[in-house]
Amino acid sequence: MIRIKRTEDMIVLVVLGLIIIYLAILLGRFALDYYVLFQPMVERIHGILTVFISILLDAIPFVLLGVILSSIIDHYISEEFIQKILPKGKISGILAGVILGFFIPVCDCFVIPVVRRLIKKGVPTYIGIAFMLAAPIVNPVVIFATYYSFEKIIPSMVLYRTILGIVIATIVSILLYLWTKDQNIIKEGINENQSCCDHHHNEHDHGNHEHHHNENTNSFQAILHHAAEEFLDIFKYLILGAICAASLQVIIPQSLLTRFNDNSVLSILVLMTFAYSISLCSTADSFVAKSLVGVFGTSSVLSFLLLGPVLDIKNTFVLFGNFKKSFVIKLIILVVGVVFLTAILVDKLLLAGGGL
Amino acid sequence: MSNRQSLLKGLLFIGYSIVILYLIFSGKMSKYINPKMNYYLIIASIIFFAMGLNYIKDTFKRKHQISLSFTRKYLIYFIPLIIMFLLQPLSLNSSLxxxxxxxxxxxxxxxxxxxxxxxxxxxxxxxxxxxxxxxxxxxxxxxxxxxxxxxxxxxxxxxxxxxxxxxxxxxxxxxxxxxxxxxxxxxxxxxxxxxxxxxxxxxxxxxxxxxxxxxxxxxxxxxxxxxxxxxxxxxxxxxxxxxxxxxxxxxxxxxxxxxxxxxxxxxxxxxxxxxxxxxxxxxxxxxxxx
CATH class of the missing domain: 2.40.50.140 (Nucleic acid-binding proteins)
Incomplete structure (x- = not known):
């Protein structure tokens, strides 16, 4: 906790610094003749702040719905019930997680708090992770957006994305299970500092679920309170992620990317890095991917579409806020590795010869 | 949770609730995101408002413990709020x-x-x-x-x-x-x-x-x-x-x-x-x- 607080403080300082520089130069622009010298910098900072707010506003409603669903699950669904409906086998459990992703059209902002809650409620980690990795890619809204964007350019892209999304979610969940076994992956102590609060419903998380059921009178308020606390937890990491994504977006020119489009392995790596750093919403990324098609090969655009929704700089912060550090690092290694290998395989086997 | 902390959180949520409505009705919102998102944001604004009220109501209840060093913890949440109120969004046609x-x-x-x-x-x-x-x-x-x-x-x-x-x-x-x-x-x-x-x-x-x-x-x-x-x-x-x-x-x-x-x-x-x-x-x- 202490270390995170330090990074937070640092980011707060950086952001405040940016704002102060921006305001100072803005105020001084009429007085100083050499404002011209600073103008590009002011525009950069202005751009970063604008994109930062834009990313936040885009994510806020979905994070909010996610924490509310998480609180409702916490309040109304008992651990016994979850144990009863869970598939017993590991593979069937993972498949169930993936299929659940198909029916719940949500993006990564929404899915992380829900998965964290489900795992806390006793859902096995591998099922939760399978759901978390599949939902942003395999849901109908994203499938349709991808189909719509690519129907004229690469009609089979939607098939590749959906099927490989399922395959990757399954493989990563299995590998992650083999690697971590049944370790507890939830970062504890996030809610600790709030759990001493005076809200009498809020005995919080660790057991005491029956407790909630006895107090139906104020369950609405309890859910609201609970969701608000969880929102604050996640929002902090969202802010950090958004400011990083916005800075990368404004500072790194996209024309830089096109220098690496000759070599398929290199261009897969470049587009994976691009997907990671710009942090798009999975419903919108197919449009951006479309504009990359002419410049990059199909396999590299596919890697962009497969990695971006599951892992990006914005949700990395959120993941670190919710799960244990060692687990998040393992998750990142596996997701990146599996997506990369999949893209290479697709490139060598299915698309041999270059284009579709 | 101290009263002060409750009050701060309450103000924070109500602040976000108001800023979202302000951005939508001043037209600034359309420079940040696609207006089809506005419905989601209005819902978010209502929920924020309810959450904020919920906290402020707590302020008038009994106290459990008093702590004074919490303000700094909430600074990070107020930064985007202030930027949202003050920033004139940069148009896509310049440096972006x-x-x-x-x-x-x-x-x-x-x-x-x-x-x-x-x-x-x-x-x-x-x-x-x-x-x-x-x-x-x-x-x-x-x-x-x-x-x-x-x-x-x-x-x-x-x-x-x-x-x-x-x-x-x-x-x-x-x-x-x-x-x-x-x-x-x-x-x-x-x-x-x-x-x-x-x-x-x-x-x-x-x-x-x-x-x-x-x-x-x-x-x-x-x-x-x-x-x-x-x-x-x-x-x-x-x-x-x-x-x-x-x-x-x-x-x-x-x-x-x-x-x-x-x-x-x-x-x-x-x-x-x-x-x-x-x-x-x-x-x-x-x-x-x-």
Whole structure:
């Protein structure tokens, strides 16, 4: 906790610094003749702040719905019930997680708090992770957006994305299970500092679920309170992620990317890095991917579409806020590795010869 | 939780609730995200307000413990709030644009050109699977898009919404590009530049130049926001005419002229041979929302 607080403080300082520089130069622009010298910098900072707010506003409603669903699950669904409906086998459990992703059209902002809650409620980690990795890619809204964007350019892209999304979610969940076994992956102590609060419903998380059921009178308020606390937890990491994504977006020119489009392995790596750093919403990324098609090969655009929704700089912060550090690092290694290998395989086997 | 902490959190949530409504009603919101998101944000605003009230109500209840060092912890939450209230969002047509490059003129056109040859082959091999897949998802995806999809029947047949009715773009002699038909017209232009050759066109956008443009050439460009600025793009069509160099970058203009084709970066692209260029103010709807 202490270390995170330090990074937070640092980011707060950086952001405040940016704002102060921006305001100072803005105020001084009429007085100083050499404002011209600073103008590009002011525009950069202005751009970063604008994109930062834009990313936040885009994510806020979905994070909010996610924490509310998480609180409702916490309040109304008992651990016994979850144990009863869970598939017993590991593979069937993972498949169930993936299929659940198909029916719940949500993006990564929404899915992380829900998965964290489900795992806390006793859902096995591998099922939760399978759901978390599949939902942003395999849901109908994203499938349709991808189909719509690519129907004229690469009609089979939607098939590749959906099927490989399922395959990757399954493989990563299995590998992650083999690697971590049944370790507890939830970062504890996030809610600790709030759990001493005076809200009498809020005995919080660790057991005491029956407790909630006895107090139906104020369950609405309890859910609201609970969701608000969880929102604050996640929002902090969202802010950090958004400011990083916005800075990368404004500072790194996209024309830089096109220098690496000759070599398929290199261009897969470049587009994976691009997907990671710009942090798009999975419903919108197919449009951006479309504009990359002419410049990059199909396999590299596919890697962009497969990695971006599951892992990006914005949700990395959120993941670190919710799960244990060692687990998040393992998750990142596996997701990146599996997506990369999949893209290479697709490139060598299915698309041999270059284009579709 | 101390009273002070409750109060701070309450104010924070109510602050976000108010700032969201302020951004929507001042019109600033449309410069950050696609307005189709506004409904979600209004819901979020209501929920924030309820959460804020819930905290403030706590303030008047009993105290458990008192701690004074919590304020610093909440500083990070107030930063975006303050920026949202104060910032005048930067338009896509200045420094943000330079970083992006334009997608229609280079990449996308390139992609579309390449793919036209392969579409037929693809349809034969993977077409059936594609269809069943898309049908499933069409039902569940939002109605708007599925009806949009029907606008494009077959290759080379572009139906656009024009002056209150659906017409085939090929049958028009004078194409007036509006916010509503922008994407469809652009798609038709770049897919079939030869089909639309010699038609009249009227289009509004801002002046955008690249280093490698010839004299008296610029792109009449618009910003495009699918979700938020992170996925924004610049779309536009090249125009040329006499004394074009007198128009400054980022100036909003309305260009009337005839369509032709030209080669740029090895691609056949459409170009407008301008007959008339009028300076216009920034349009009410600055961005295109596909």
């Amino acid at each position: 644009a330079k970083n992006k490059g334009f997608s229609m003129t280079k990449n996308q056109a390139n992609a579309i050109m390449k793919s036209i040859d392969t579409i037929d082959n693809e349809k034969k091999s993977g077409g059936d699977n594609d269809k069943s897949n898309s049908n499933n998802s069409t039902d569940k995806a939002d109605e708007d898009r599925s009806s949009d999809k029907n606008d494009l029947n077959e290759k080379g047949n572009y139906i656009i919404y024009y002056e209150g009715q659906w017409v085939n773009i090929e049958s028009l002699d004078n194409i007036i590009v509006t916010e509503e038909n922008y994407m469809k017209v652009m798609e038709a232009l770049f897919m079939e530049p030869h089909m639309l050759k010699n038609k009249s066109i009227e289009i509004t956008g801002f002046v955008l130049r690249n280093d490698d443009f010839a004299d008296n050439h610029f792109v009449v460009a618009r910003g495009l926001i699918t979700c938020c600025l992170a996925d924004s793009a610049i779309v536009g069509v090249m125009a040329t005419g006499d004394n074009f160099d007198q128009h400054e970058d980022n100036q909003w203009i309305c260009v009337k002229g005839k369509l032709d084709v030209h080669e740029y970066n090895g691609q056949i692209n459409p170009i407008i041979i301008a007959e008339e260029v009028i300076k216009t103010p920034v349009p009410e709807q600055e961005y295109i929302y596909p």
